[in-house]
Amino acid sequence: MMTYKAIETILNHRSIRKFKNQKLTVEQVETIIEAAQYASTSSYVMAYTIIGITDEKLKEELAAVSGQPYVKDNGHLFVFCGDLHRSEQLGTSEQQNAMQESLETSEQFIVATVDAALAAQNAATAAEDLGLGICFLGSLRNDINRVNELLQLPDKVIPLFGLAVGYPDHQPEQKPRLPLEVVYHQNFYQPFEKQLPLIQEFDENLKSYYAKRTSNKRVDTWTAQITRKFSNPIRLDVTPFLKMKNMNKK
Amino acid sequence: MMTYKAIETILNHRSIRKFKNQKLTVEQVETIIEAAQYASTSSYVMAYTIIGITDEKLKEELAAVSGQPYVKDNGHLFVFCGDLHRSEQLGTSEQQNAMQESLETSEQFIVATVDAALAAQNAATAAEDLGLGICFLGSLRNDINRVNELLQLPDKVIPLFGLAVGYPDHQPEQKPRLPLEVVYHQNFYQPFEKQLPLIQEFDENLKSYYAKRTSNKRVDTWTAQITRKFSNPIRLDVTPFLKMKNMNKK
Known part of the structure; x- marks a missing residue:
């Protein structure tokens, strides 16, 4: 009988919020990134950059933004960024001028956000396939300007979310999904x-x-x-931040 | 020796743009959707809806928007939508008023877009694990208002992209990725x-x-x-469309 191992891995997902004190190897990290890269990408733009955080001081700063200890204590921390800067810089200065109208649209913001998320889900599945646990970290958007500054992101690069990976140190039950x-x-x-x-x-x-x-x-x-969640508006600084980065602007 | 089947599936990805004339079974479709549902979701919101298109006339209309024959000719067509409508409707009318400020932010637009994309990448991997081929269809945003109308999407539900799935009828080479x-x-x-x-x-x-x-x-x-791609602004109607749907508005 044929078994569908990728599906088995996917259906076994649960977010891990407590990791053993053991770092990923370089080989594990590279396998995860390679998997991320083989996700589909809109018009071949590959409009994302992944930043691997190994500096302990930097991890502490990012954990302070998120308020979650597992942003610091994990096997490896990735930050997924939407990136239209790379595409922009490929042009001559004349081309770059002509490209602004397109780069600043909500359409291209969708392209960058979707590209980054598709890559990230492949990274997550690959990590789980390696026997590791993962947790997505939207909490890095608690102070998106601070993360932007810490990671020295140029114009048109925005931090979307983190991904903590490591050896699970708890076995949480699986959270039910909507029918x-x-x-x-x-x-x-x-x-x-x-x-x-x-x-x-x-x-x-x-x-x-x-x-x-x-x-x-x-x-x-x-x-x-x-209803509780949406009755309490959060991260109202994300909108002006995106405009400041010249994305999702018009 | 241990093999990592999910990683193997992921690294073997190539987009399929020609499918055999064979429909997916209900079981295959449900396995793909279940895999999509087990992706991580921001704050448990599950801010997406997936629409399966089986009506041939509707597939033709969507293929006309995209300009791609494989939007019509495939084993199954999915459209992934960002959905904040479901969350909104959970509230009493008083709660709904209080929720508007949050629901209309770029932050929650990111939540819906990322949730939909994470689910979609799981769907893609599951389909490939079943021996099927896939192609993402950003081309549905060529006329986002038309797709919105065809799928009868309410306020705060937006079509982000399609996913064509089916039995591959060609074997394209794998497209290289950036180093x-x-x-x-x-x-x-x-x-x-x-x-x-x-x-x-x-x-x-x-x-x-x-x-x-x-x-x-x-x-x-x-x-x-x-540089060619971004010198030619496209889909400039996406920005006003999102605002009209009361998303990504402020």
Whole structure:
């Protein structure tokens, strides 16, 4: 019988937030980056740069931005950046002038963000295939200007998120996902009213999951979490930051 | 000896643009969606919806937007959408009012775009693990308003890209990637001047690749492609479209 090892790895995913004190080898890091590079890329632009953080002082500074200890304590820390600077710099100064209108659009901001995320998910899957654990770190956007400064990012390069990788030092339960029918629709968008009964069922299941799990027990539903989250605007400095970097500007 | 099957699948990726006339089974489609769902998601929001297109007329309309025959002729077509509508609708009308400020930010637009892309890359890897081929379709953004209308997307749901999946009917060579050192930097961003010699070497290698490959031979370099691409602004309607959908607005 054929087994689908990539799918097995993917379906076994859980975010790891406590790592053993063991660094990745250079070979492991390079395998992860190579996997990232083989993701699809829009029009062959490869509009991202990945920064590997090995300097301990720098990791501490980034952990301070995120407020999460596993940004410092892990086997390796990657920061995924959207990068239109490389493309811009390929041009002569005359070409560069002509390229600004395009580079500053929301369209090209989508290109850079999607390119970086596709690469990052390959990196995550490759790391898990190597027996390592991973955690995505959107928390680096808690102070995007500070991360930009720490990593010395030029114009048109923006830090999108981090990826902490390492040997897992806990085995968290897998977090349930929304029912397939809620996120997967046929031919056109299914009105929210049709999704609602399934979401209510999911809320009940999640309540049991939170009540039963071995650590971090809590009383909560998905609906309550999400409405709380969006009632509290965060990272309002991201918009002016992007414009300052001359991306997503017009 | 241990083999890393997920990594093997990832490193073997090539985009497939010609598919056999054979549809995916429901089981294959559901495996691909389940894999997508197990990607990491920012703050558990799962801010995406995937629309599976089975209606032939609708596929034709979408192929007309993209200008690519494989948008119509494939084993299955998925459209990945960023979705903040579901989150919004979870709230009471009072909560919904309070949530607008957050939902309209570039920060939450990044959340939706990254969530959708992480899910999509898992879908792509799962499909390839099943022996299928894939092609990402940014070309659906050629007329984003039309796709929005065809898929009946409500406020705060945006079509980001498609994913065509099917049984490969050609075996294209693998497209080279930039040298690892160009996209992977240590601790801080490496100035473009340091990347340049490696890019020039890559340009030479790519020139040979294009001259030698079995189909679509051409004379070109990466530098020439990228400067051409960005000298020609495209999809300028994406910015106003996003604002009209009340995303990436402030």
